[in-house]
Amino acid sequence: MxxxxxxxxxxxxxxxxxxxxxxxxxxxxxxxxxxxxxxxxxxxxxxxxxxxxxxxxxxxxxxxxxxxxxxxxxxxxxxxxxxxxxxxxxxxxxxxxxxxxxxxxxxxxxxxxxxxxxxxxxxxxxxxxxxxxxxxxxxxxxxxxxxxxxxxxxxxxxxxxxxxxxxxxxxxxxxxxxxxxxxxxxxxxxxxxxxxxxxxxxxxxxxxxxxxxxxxxxxxxxxxxxxxxxxxxxxxxxxxxxxxxxxxxxxxNLDIIQQKRIRIWEQYYSNLMPLQEKGFIKLPEIPSYATNNAHMFYVICRSYEERSSLIQYLKAKDIHPVFHYLSLNKSEFFLKDNSPVDIPNSDHFTDCLLRLPFYYELEESEQKSINSLIHEYFSSLESQI
Structure with missing residues (x-):
């Protein structure tokens, strides 16, 4: 895996x-x-x-x-x-x-x-x-x-x-x-x-x-x-x-680590851009006032169901992506003493954001496999339309 x-x-x-x-x-x-x-x-x-x-x-x-x-x-x-x-x-x-x-x-x-x-x-x-x-x-x-x-x-x-x-x-x-x-x-x-x-x-x-x-x-x-x-x-x-x-x-070795991570991030971005252009996913946006330290790479799927399906598809191919934070306003601890509050954008990221494998020793061949399988997954959706 x-x-x-x-x-x-x-x-x-x-x-x-x-x-x-x-x-x-x-x-x-x-x-x-x-x-x-x-x-x-x-x-x-x-x-x-x-x-x-x-x-x-x-x-x-x-x-x-x-x-x-x-x-x-x-x-x-x-x-x-x-x-x-x-x-x-x-x-x-x-x-x-x-x-x-x-x-x-x-x-x-x-x-x-x-x-x-x-x-x-x-x-x-x-x-x-x-x-x-x-x-x-x-x-x-x-x-x-x-x-x-x-x-x-x-x-x-x-x-x-x-x-x-x-x-x-x-x-x-x-x-x-x-x-x-x-x-x-x-x-x-x-x-x-x-x-x-x-x-x-x-x-x-x-x-x-x-x-x-x-x-x-x-x-x-x-x-x-x-x-x-x-x-x-x-x-x-x-x-x-x-x-x-x-x-x-x-x-x-901070500079060496960062150079490698930025290469990995850029390869994900360029390889997955066609899927954003087709409307299947959204890629990370870096505001003009910010720099990118390549901490992670994520994609935003169109729905909770589609993200869950993509996770299962990749895991079946021995690739382990993860979703990330659950909105804290919906946590058991918060709701114990507080009324529910509507925080829609946070809930959207909770349901749709997916983090891809990302670490210093990730090989280029492994990354190509990940990208290829994500394309393959969305191609199968496209063929069903």
Whole structure:
């Protein structure tokens, strides 16, 4: 079977893990953690970076830093992974779901503005497929209403947004905070793992404390205090050096990984374009203000039934595509305490979006087989008309 995803080794991952073990320190914040922090801050212009055990943990830290209180409202797209909302629910927030654009899954700023109230405290733009939300409009709304912006950039490593004045900034460097993922399905992987980005230095010290179980341990090890203790909320959010060592080896090869992924994305796009021209599917759209980091490739089918049929057709040929998010406004957890809300574009992507196999080691011959079988499937539909 051609799997949906396949973890990969591209450089010195195993060598660096061995070095970490032999160094005598495999708990967090060792030499490889520091190297990863420096890489992100220097390459992407992030003010401060802290490695975490997951993107979910980074979002939970951001929720604490935003000082979420019971009843605060947080605006989140309905079409996203549960962590985007759950991190704030854990702090007592009420989640307000907004819809996507009709032609791409990112949240629509027009819908955001409709849902801002006196209780709104945070906007959480999710850069779906690594493609930027319209951050200029979102940041203008945040400034107008004095709101925090927490970028869920789980899929958005090495992706950028261009402002109307021509300024280009890395995703994750624009909001107050950002969270990235290095789960094995992402462009850069460490199995599990993530980072919290802090773009306002006011929050640097507190972020370190939250990450270290609510203690000022980091300041102690820098010699800034003569003892450390419990000073704030927190949990154990930092990863081991083994994960950091694996991650750093991947970061060293970021450009190589990205070049390969972009080739795969472009081959999918060019080979499947005839099916879009015939009206069978819709392909991803990249807005003029966004770049494409080739995190995933998806197609949007015409109906739930057609997508389900295509999945079964491909699986029967040993190819494993997957559908993606289920609209959170229709989740069991949300409906337990909330009335149903109509979020049509999110529901459309829930029913019709299909992700194709996409990973660094996907061979050109395998990709040709996938494309050929998708064409074959739609040709069989065409012949039935």
């Amino acid at each position: 051609i799997p949906f995803n396949k973890p990969f080794i591209v450089g010195n991952e195993l060598k660096y893990i061995e070095e970490a073990v032999k160094s005598g320190k495999i708990s967090g914040d060792g030499i490889f953690t520091k190297k990863c922090h420096a890489f992100f801050e220097e390459k992407f212009g992030f003010q401060k970076v802290l490695l975490t055990t997951s993107c979910t943990d980074a979002l939970e830290m951001a929720a604490i830093l935003c000082d979420i209180q019971q009843g605060d409202e947080v605006i989140v797209p309905s079409y996203t992974f549960v962590s985007s909302a759950n991190a704030f629910v854990l702090r007592g927030a009420k989640i307000v779901f907004v819809d996507s654009y009709s032609d791409n899954p990112n949240m629509d700023p027009v819908e955001i503005e409709k849902h801002i109230t006196e209780k709104t405290k945070v906007i959480v733009p999710v850069h779906y497929a690594g493609v930027a939300c319209d951050m200029e409009k979102i940041m203008n709304l945040a400034k107008k209403h004095n709101l925090f912006v927490v970028e869920d950039a789980a899929q958005a490593i090495d992706s950028y947004y261009t402002f109307s004045d021509g300024t280009k900034k890395a995703l994750g460097s624009i909001g107050d905070f950002a969270a990235f993922s290095f789960h094995e399905t992402k462009n850069i992987i460490s199995g599990e793992g993530g980072i919290l980005v802090i773009n306002n230095p006011t929050y640097n010290t507190r972020a370190e404390i939250i990450r270290e179980k609510g203690t000022n341990r980091s300041a102690f090890f820098r010699g800034e205090v003569n003892k450390y203790g419990w000073v704030d909320l927190g949990s154990s959010f930092l990863p081991s050096e083994i994960l950091s060592a694996f991650l750093y080896a991947q970061l060293e």
